[in-house]
Amino acid sequence: MEDLFKKATETILAKCPHDVGLFHKHVDPGQEGKLEQMLKNRFIIMSYSEALEILKRAPWAFTSKPEWGQDLQREHEKYLVEHCGGVPVFVFNYPYDLKPFYMRDNEDGPHRTVAAVDLLVPGIGELCGGSLREDRLDFLQSRLRRMGQEDTYQWYLELRQFGSTPHGGFGMGFERYLQCILGVENIKDVIPFPRFPHSCVL
Numbered sequence: 001m002e003d004l005f006k007k008a009t010e011t012i013l014a015k016c017p018h019d020v021g022l023f024h025k026h027v028d029p030g031q032e033g034k035l036e037q038m039l040k041n042r043f044i045i046m047s048y049s050e051a052l053e054i055l056k057r058a059p060w061a062f063t064s065k066p067e068w069g070q071d072l073q074r075e076h077e078k079y080l081v082e083h084c085g086g087v088p089v090f091v092f093n094y095p096y097d098l099k100p101f102y103m104r105d106n107e108d109g110p111h112r113t114v115a116a117v118d119l120l121v122p123g124i125g126e127l128c129g130g131s132l133r134e135d136r137l138d139f140l141q142s143r144l145r146r147m148g149q150e151d152t153y154q155w156y157l158e159l160r161q162f163g164s165t166p167h168g169g170f171g172m173g174f175e176r177y178l179q180c181i182l183g184v185e186n187i188k189d190v191i192p193f194p195r196f197p198h199s200c201v202l
Contacts, residue, residue, distance in 0.1 A: 001119050001128045001170060002043045005088070009039060009181055020182065028183025034122055035181060037086050044089045048072075048113070051080055051091050058083075069095045072118075077125035088127075092117040101143045101153070104132040104168075117170070121180045130170020135160060 013020060013035075024032040046054075055066035055076050064073045072080075072091070080089050096111040103114040116131035134140050137160040144150040144157070178190040 001090070001117075001130070001172070002088075004172065005119070005121075005127070005177075006039055008177075009035065012181065023182040023184065028185075031181075031183030034086060034183075038088055038121070041085075041087045043119070044084045044087055046080075046089065046091060047093045048091055048095065049093070051076075051089075054080060054083055069097065071098055072126075074125045077118075077120045078123065081120050081122050081125075086122050088122070089120045090117055091120060094118075099131065101140065101147060101149070102131075102133050102156070104134045105139055105143075115168075119172075121176075123183075123185075124176050124180050126173075127176050127180060128170050128172045130168060132166065132168040135164035135166055137161060137164075 049068075051072065052066050052068060055062070058079060062073070062075050062079075064070070064075065066072070066076055080091070081087070092115075093106060093108075093113040094116045096105065096114050099114045099116050103116050105111070106113045106115055114131060117129070118126045119128035121127045134143075137157065140157055140160060141150065144153050150157070174192075175187050175190045178184065179187055182190065184190050
């Protein structure tokens with residue numbers, strides 16, 4: 001994720017300097033320095049538990065109190081990045097019950113955490129999210145049974161029926177990425193084409 005962010009950004013800066021410069025001059029004059037800070041430093045890595053400890057020691061009260069098992073809110077994500085000096089932050093090993101059934105159980109306690117990670121960036125919060133996928137059929141069956149979804153996801157279980165290989169994946173929000181590198185505050189201003197209900201009739 002870090003390499004993708006840096007390589008993509010360096011390519012954009014090299015190939016579209018005037019376009020990016022326009023935003024850095026007229027939209028957010030301080031964004032160029034923030035972007036340089038992100039590109040020259042290694043991203044910070046911390047566990048969900050470490051992130052919670054930092055949030056609990058914050059000098060002010062958040063609107064949503066940080067508690068184990070609760071998802072990180074945008075205010076929490078932005079604070080973590082600010083706390084780390086404006087350098088993007090990886091938060092990994094999220095609580096088991098927060099994440100979808102297909103994320104790999106870390107086996108660090110009864111249903112405690114999964115091998116998931118989010119990348120948080122300045123001003124935006126979560127930019128990327130990913131995980132290792134659960135490739136063990138018995139773990140998947142057990143979790144789906146507890147959720148009462150075993151029949152619904154029988155097709156998914158069949159993908160693992162004859163074995164699988166350890167694998168994972170992640171995604172990056174394109175509009176959030178543009179916000180991050182250009183310094184645009186409102187996500188609506190970076191959507192490349194209009195999207196609204198019933199606008200994509202096939």
